[in-house]
Amino acid sequence: MSAVPVAALDPTDPDAGAVAHYGDPAREQRVLDTAAGLVDRSHRGVLAIPGADRLGWLHSLTTQHLTGLAPMTGSELLVLSPHGHVEHHATLTDDGTATWLDTGDAPGLLGFLERMRFLMRVEPAEVTADWALLSIVGPQTDEALISLGVGPLLPPDLLAVPEAKFATGSVPSRPTVVYSAAALADGGWARRMAYGADLLVPRQTVPEITDALGLPPAGIWAFEALRVAARRPRAGFETDHRTLPAEVGWTGPAVHLEKGCYRGQETIARVHHLGRPPRKLVLLHLDGITTDELPARHTPITLEGSDRPVGFVGTAARHYELGTIALAVVKQNLTPDSVLHVGPSTAAIDPEA
Missing domain, CATH: 3.30.1360.120 (Probable tRNA modification gtpase trme; domain 1)
Known part of the structure; x- marks a missing residue:
């Protein structure tokens, strides 16, 4: 070993x-x-x-x-x-x-x-x-x-x-x-x-x-x-310079919504009370057909038919049961029906929340 x-x-x-x-x-x-x-x-x-x-x-x-x-x-x-x-x-x-x-x-x-x-x-x-x-x-x-x-x-x-x-x-x-x-x-x-x-x-x-x-x-x-x-985010991987806690699921374990003042509190309150944040954390399944190489951290994600990025890959991995998967941060309006591309690979959003 x-x-x-x-x-x-x-x-x-x-x-x-x-x-x-x-x-x-x-x-x-x-x-x-x-x-x-x-x-x-x-x-x-x-x-x-x-x-x-x-x-x-x-x-x-x-x-x-x-x-x-x-x-x-x-x-x-x-x-x-x-x-x-x-x-x-x-x-x-x-x-x-x-x-x-x-x-x-x-x-x-x-x-x-x-x-x-x-x-x-x-x-x-x-x-x-x-x-x-x-x-x-x-x-x-x-x-x-x-x-x-x-x-x-x-x-x-x-x-x-x-x-x-x-x-x-x-x-x-x-x-x-x-x-x-x-x-x-x-x-x-x-x-x-x-x-x-x-x-x-x-x-x-x-x-x-x-x-x-x-x-x-x-x-x-x-x-x-x-x-x-398990869809657990990691700082520096599933985050960038504009990540809001609600986008990656940290409002639950890391943010108390009713405590005293701290830096950034106004944004936290506004996002929580007005509704959905602009982006969300998702689990992607990559096809693994065109390449067996894992995409690099922060590789842009595009929607089929467009070159405009709709998100980025955080961490990609080869799972022993699920195959090639990745945590990604994407626009809030994307759905499991969206056909996504990560470099040469096609990707789909896991339907489970």
């Missing part, structure tokens, strides 16, 4: 620090989908924010309601531009003394947070060099957590998104999604997610944790293929 690094295939890939696969990507996907496997995502950036003001400070800067976040729970948040466009996404966990953010752009998010410190009692810092993120993926996640002495953990608690023009007080004063977590014996924590669980561990303990779990390893290709099939 030989690990194939992403960097050996494409050193410019955002996942260049990860393993692409261990010899059989389709088998690895099947393991993650039907049992449980371990994905090393230690190339993902990690920020630590200790300090007494950390939760109130993050509450004021981001889209999430965080003032009452309980120790050993987590959630998701966004940092928006003044016009409401997504700039950063992070998943967070608070351990009672520090808030930990894992994100795809640690330097960029840290730079924003450092500019916003003012006189607050917070000390944000990037700690990626010392801490590694591992993901247990699959329906047997609870059994794996039990082997570490921290499971099972409660599944994610996600609030329903209120209807447009909802009454004041309709949204509880709590995070819109709550992830349960538990401390690990040798430091760090385990956090229950919809796809399994994330483990944040001291980097030097990764071999020890891996041995203790005894799970088959799976590469980032398998993780990403299942993410695409």
Whole structure:
């Protein structure tokens, strides 16, 4: 079983620090989908924010309601531009003394947070060099957590998104999604997610944790293929400079629609109360006939009979059951009957919402 690094295939890939696969990507996907496997995502950036003001400070800067976040729970948040466009996404966990953010752009998010410190009692810092993120993926996640002495953990608690023009007080004063977590014996924590669980561990303990779990390893290709099939967006992949949270489904887990002022809040409220956003996240099925190469990230999508782009590809993958698929952001008025083109390939929108 030989690990194939992403960097050996494409050193410019955002996942260049990860393993692409261990010899059989389709088998690895099947393991993650039907049992449980371990994905090393230690190339993902990690920020630590200790300090007494950390939760109130993050509450004021981001889209999430965080003032009452309980120790050993987590959630998701966004940092928006003044016009409401997504700039950063992070998943967070608070351990009672520090808030930990894992994100795809640690330097960029840290730079924003450092500019916003003012006189607050917070000390944000990037700690990626010392801490590694591992993901247990699959329906047997609870059994794996039990082997570490921290499971099972409660599944994610996600609030329903209120209807447009909802009454004041309709949204509880709590995070819109709550992830349960538990401390690990040798430091760090385990956090229950919809796809399994994330483990944040001291980097030097990764071999020890891996041995203790005894799970088959799976590469980032398998993780990403299942993410695409589950329609979970990823910042920088299914987003561009004008992405609104509602376009990619982040209003539910990452945006609290009834909290105090934050940058971009006016746009969030206007889009939610006036109706559909201009674009939407969809799952595409590509024909795979004219080429077996996956389309590059942000490849334009066109409608048959026109050269004008109607969207872009975010992440494309070869799924072990669905074939060649891709997450894409397209114009709101497109339907499953629309005949689309992605480079030389014909594509169709999956009819399931």
